Amino acid sequence: MQSHHGAPYSPCLTFYIMYKGKNMKNTILFFILLAVSCIHAAPIRILTTTTDLKSITQMLTGDLAEVTSLTTGKEDPHDLTSRPSFVVKARQADMWIRIGLELEIGWESAVLRDSRNRRIQVGAPGHLDVSQGIEPLDVPTSNTGREAGDVHPHGNPHYWLDPLNGRIIAHNIATRLMTLFPEHKETFATNLILFEKKLDERMFGKNLVAKVESGEKLWLMTIRGELDKYLQNNNLKADDDCWLGRLAPFRNAPVATYNRSWLYFLHRFNFQLAGELEPKPGIPPSAKHLLSLVDTFKQKGVRVILQEPFYSLKAAQLLSSRMGVKIVVCPNCVNGGDDCEDYFKMMDNLVVKLGDALAK
Numbered sequence: 001m002q003s004h005h006g007a008p009y010s011p012c013l014t015f016y017i018m019y020k021g022k023n024m025k026n027t028i029l030f031f032i033l034l035a036v037s038c039i040h041a042a043p044i045r046i047l048t049t050t051t052d053l054k055s056i057t058q059m060l061t062g063d064l065a066e067v068t069s070l071t072t073g074k075e076d077p078h079d080l081t082s083r084p085s086f087v088v089k090a091r092q093a094d095m096w097i098r099i100g101l102e103l104e105i106g107w108e109s110a111v112l113r114d115s116r117n118r119r120i121q122v123g124a125p126g127h128l129d130v131s132q133g134i135e136p137l138d139v140p141t142s143n144t145g146r147e148a149g150d151v152h153p154h155g156n157p158h159y160w161l162d163p164l165n166g167r168i169i170a171h172n173i174a175t176r177l178m179t180l181f182p183e184h185k186e187t188f189a190t191n192l193i194l195f196e197k198k199l200d201e202r203m204f205g206k207n208l209v210a211k212v213e214s215g216e217k218l219w220l221m222t223i224r225g226e227l228d229k230y231l232q233n234n235n236l237k238a239d240d241d242c243w244l245g246r247l248a249p250f251r252n253a254p255v256a257t258y259n260r261s262w263l264y265f266l267h268r269f270n271f272q273l274a275g276e277l278e279p280k281p282g283i284p285p286s287a288k289h290l291l292s293l294v295d296t297f298k299q300k301g302v303r304v305i306l307q308e309p310f311y312s313l314k315a316a317q318l319l320s321s322r323m324g325v326k327i328v329v330c331p332n333c334v335n336g337g338d339d340c341e342d343y344f345k346m347m348d349n350l351v352v353k354l355g356d357a358l359a360k
């Protein structure tokens with residue numbers, strides 16, 4: 001995979017060296033080279049709504065694109081609003097990539113409209129919603145009014161925390177890149193294969209992927225609920241240090257969360273979703289609500305509360321003082337804190353932190 005850092009040489013430095021040498025022929029040659037490299041090196045400008053999308057996109061494009069995320073990873077994605085700087089960035093973009101399922105509903109349409117950039121409007125080839133092919137969880141079955149809180153009508157949009165969905169996201173992005181920029185088709189295809197291999201090995205372990213000869217086969221068995229049986233019958237197991245292996249000892253463990261944003265992650269790794277500290281999505285917990293949770297969580301045997309760094313710790317601390325539950329504060333998007341500079345590191349960090357808390 002190509003690195004996305006820096007150009008192979010610095011034009012300014014080259015010019016300086018040639019100027020110092022007062023070599024006219026070289027100077028002319030340099031300008032010709034600079035002109036040629038400018039034509040060829042103009043990177044594709046991609047704007048993503050989140051840092052996770054930026055990270056995955058960068059792994060697919062390498063140096064071919066300049067990828068920018070509108071959000072930094074440190075904000076609550078439910079509370080985002082449009083900013084003038086978003087519009088400036090959107091004006092230049094060749095491609096816009098979003099999570100969808102209404103995660104960006106509060107600000108996307110205003111940014112797109114004000115950018116007046118036809119390439120990235122909804123419906124244009126430069127606009128990509130990566131939720132295609134994702135199986136949404138939490139799709140409301142009845143009409144939900146405002147009293148239900150901040151409910152997402154098309155299902156829970158925090159789906160990037162399931163590695164399978166990370167794989168689908170990468171596939172969707174690579175496919176669209178190949179259509180939009182066919183001259184780089186081979187690079188995107190190669191990088192997608194590398195991404196999928198890396199993800200599959202982190203999920204199931206290098207040994208298992210090598211033995212089964214295909215990560216895709218492992219995912220298919222996972223979706224069908226046949227993986228356990230297959231591993232048992234063939235005397236195989238996931239490596240202890242891969243995501244699946246690291247969390248396997250805690251199967252069905254009840255985990256409480258602050259917001260329902262961890263749903264896909266807990267679902268994929270077979271945890272029991274014991275409940276949220278928020279009484280309704282987007283509504284901060286009251287003392288009365290928290291006290292009612294103490295009994296429920298005790299009954300279910302909850303030992304861990306998982307929450308993002310941008311929420312107040314007060315509620316979790318109250319529960320912790322009442323029932324000795326552990327609090328795991330962990331970013332669930334790229335750059336949301338330390339040790340999560342890319343999609344893989346963000347998942348690594350989450351798996352290790354939760355695994356450590358449950359192991360004690």
Ligand SMILES: [Zn+2]
Nearest residue numbers: 078157158261
């Ligand atoms: Zn949400």
